Amino acid sequence: MKLEFHHINFVSEDVDRLHNFYTKILGLDNIPTEMFPRPDETKDAGYSGKIKFATDGKMQMHLAER
Helix, strand or coil: CCCCCCEEEEEECCHHHHHHHHHHHCCCEEECHHHCCCCCCCCCCCCCCCEEEEECCCCEEEEEEC
């Protein structure tokens, strides 16, 4: 069985700066956040922090606020 990475999740205090690094410096493509609908945060589940996404076409970078 061949295993492949689908995505890597990075956590940062400055998601915009990290996203800029991946898209502007490394040249990855932005993935609109609308492609990843998420439920509202509750006391038991969910996440309300800022998130952004980038991809090289094969693997995704999920960038989340610390």
